[in-house]
Amino acid sequence: MRGSRRTRISLLAAATTAALLGTGVTTVLAAPGPDAAATPGASVAKAVPTERIIVGYTARADEATSNTEARDDARDKGEDVGESLDFKRRLGTGAALVDLGDKLGTKDVKDVMAAYAADPDVAYVVPDTRMYAAAAPDDTYYPRQWDLFEDRAGMNVPGAWAKGATGEGVNVSVIDTGYVNHSDLAANVVSGYDFISDAWMAQDGGGRDSDPADPGDWMNRGECGTDRNGQPVPARDTNNSWHGTHVAGTIAASGNNAKGVTGIAHRAKVQPVRVLGKCGGTTADIIDAITWSSGGTVQGVTGNPYPADVINMSLGGGGACDAGTQSAINAAVNRGTTVVVAAGNSNANAANFNPASCKNVIAVAAADRQGNRAVYSNYGSAVDITAPGGETSPNTADGILSTLNSGTRGIGSENYVAYQGTSMAAPHIAGLAALMYQTSPGITPAQIESAIKSNARPLPGTCSGGCGAGLADATTTLSALGAR
Known part of the structure; x- marks a missing residue:
C-alpha cells in the first residue's frame, strides 16, 4: 500500500442541516458561472425546519403504551411552553411522533424539547429530521x-x-x-x-x-x-x-x-x-x-x-x-x-x-x-x-x-x-x-x-x-x- 492512500470512509451524518440535491437540468454546456454555488438546490447547506419530534418514553410511563396518555402529555407540555403540540402516531419502536403545529423557530423547538427532556418519564427526545440520498451528487450536469x-x-x-x-x-x-x-x-x-x-x-x-x-x-x-x-x-x-x-x-x-x-x-x-x-x-x-x-x-x-x-x-x-x-x-x-x-x-x-x-x-x-x-x-x-x-x-x-x-x-x-x-x-x-x-x-x-x-x-x-x-x-x- 502506498503511503498516500487512506482508508477513511466519509459517510453522510443525519442532522437537521442537510445538503440539498440539485434538481435542475440545463441544456447549456458552458461551464456554470461563479454564482452557480448559490443557486437553490446546489451544495449550499440549508436549514430544514423541525416540524415534528420523536419522544421515547421509559417503560414504566403510561405514555409508552397509551396513545391517549401520549396525546394528553403533548397537550400539557405545549401549554407549558406556549405552543400547540399534537400526538400524531406511534412508531414501530414504540416512540411517539409529536407534531409541533406551526413551523417553530430554533429557540421554540429547543424549548419544546427541553420540556420533554426534563420529564423523568422521557428516555429521549430527538427531532424528526429530513434526510437525503447520500450518494447522489449536486453537480449541475x-x-x-x-x-x-x-x-x-x-x-x-x-x-x-x-x-x-x-x-x-x-x-x-x-x-x-x-x-x-x-x-x-x-x-x-x-x-x-x-x-x-x-x-x-x-x-x-x-x-x-x-x-x-x-x-x-x-x-x-x-x-x-x-x-x-x-x-x-x-x-x-x-x-x-x-x-x-x-x-x-x-x-x-x-x-x-x-x-x-x-x-x-x-x-x-x-x-x-x-x-x-x-x-x-x-x-x-x-x-x-x-x-x-x-x-x-x-x-x-x-x-x-x-x-x-x-x-x-x-x-x-x-x-x-x-x-x-x-x-x-x-x-x-x-x-x-x-x-x-x-x-x-x-x-x-x-x-x-x-x-x-x-x-x-x-x-x-x-x-x-x-x-x-x-x-x-x-x-x-x-x-x-x-x-x-x-x-x-x-x-x-x-x-x-x-x-x-x-x-x-x-x-x-x-x-x-x-x-x-x-x-x-x-x-x-x-x-x-x-x-x-x-x-x-x-x-x-x-x-x-x-x-x-x-x-x-x-x-x-x-x-x-x-x-x-x-x-x-x-x-x-x-x-x-x-x-x-
Whole structure:
C-alpha cells in the first residue's frame, strides 16, 4: 500500500442541516458561472425546519403504551411552553411522533424539547429530521451522466458511493494529451509530466519537461503524412480534442461542488502525463510514461512524487502488442499499478491493436446507452470488460459528458462536451479501480481485474464478437470486496 492512500470512509451524518440535491437540468454546456454555488438546490447547506419530534418514553410511563396518555402529555407540555403540540402516531419502536403545529423557530423547538427532556418519564427526545440520498451528487450536469446511474446500461456507480467509496487517497495517471485547466478538475489534479520528446509534435515550444499542459493537438490535412493507401493523414483539418481532459473528468471531476459533472472517483488524485500531441505519440515516449507513472526510473526525469495506483491509456494503434510496451506494462503491474486500456474504435478484433492486445492490462470495450456493443467498438478475446462509451449520433445526449475546452486552435473557455469511444469507456474502469483501491488498500492488479470481471452483469443489449465478462457494475464489485 502506498503511503498516500487512506482508508477513511466519509459517510453522510443525519442532522437537521442537510445538503440539498440539485434538481435542475440545463441544456447549456458552458461551464456554470461563479454564482452557480448559490443557486437553490446546489451544495449550499440549508436549514430544514423541525416540524415534528420523536419522544421515547421509559417503560414504566403510561405514555409508552397509551396513545391517549401520549396525546394528553403533548397537550400539557405545549401549554407549558406556549405552543400547540399534537400526538400524531406511534412508531414501530414504540416512540411517539409529536407534531409541533406551526413551523417553530430554533429557540421554540429547543424549548419544546427541553420540556420533554426534563420529564423523568422521557428516555429521549430527538427531532424528526429530513434526510437525503447520500450518494447522489449536486453537480449541475449529473442528471445527464446516464453512464453512471441509469438502470439499463449505466455502471451502477451511486451504490458504490453510498458505501463510502470516493477514490480518496488513490492516484490515477492519465497517459494522454495532457491537461487544459478546468475548474471542475483542478482540485484533484496533481503535477505530472510531458513525455513528448519531439518538439514539433509537442506543439508547446519544446520537448520533454515537467509541464503536462495541453496546448492543443490540432492538425492540418496531410500534415502527418499518408496512410498505406497513399491518402493524406489526417484526411481533413482537425481541431483540438482536449482528449486527456475529457478522460480525466470521467475519472475524477470534483463531486458535490454544485457545478458541472462528477467523476466516478471524485476524490482521487489524477495525474496528467502527456504523450499525445500533433500527429499522435510514439511508442518510446509511451513506454517511458508507463514506467515513470508507475514509480519506475526514467533517465533524465525526476522521480514521480505521485506513483500511480491506476494508469489509464485511452490510446492505441494498429498491430499486436510490441515487446517494449509489454515489458513496461509488466514492470508497472509488478509495482502494484493497475493498467486500464481502451480496446479501440475500429469495429474490429482488439487482438490486432496495441496496447489493447497486451497482457496484464484491463482492455475495455464500449457499450451504447441501450447496452449494446457500440457500433465502433473493437471486440474479441482480448477484451476483458465493457463499460459505457456512448454514441453521439444521432443524439449527443447518448454520449459521455465530461470536462473540455472550447478552443479550436488555441485555448478557449472551459466547457462540457459529450464524446463517444472506447477512450470514454476505459476511464470508467479506471475510476472503478480507484474506488476498489480505496476500499481494499492491499488489493493487487490481478485481484482488481478478477473482481471487476466476476461481478459484471450481462449486457442488456447485443454484442457480436465478444465483449469480455460483460458490463461492469461498480456497486456489485464493491460489495464483493466487503464494502458496506
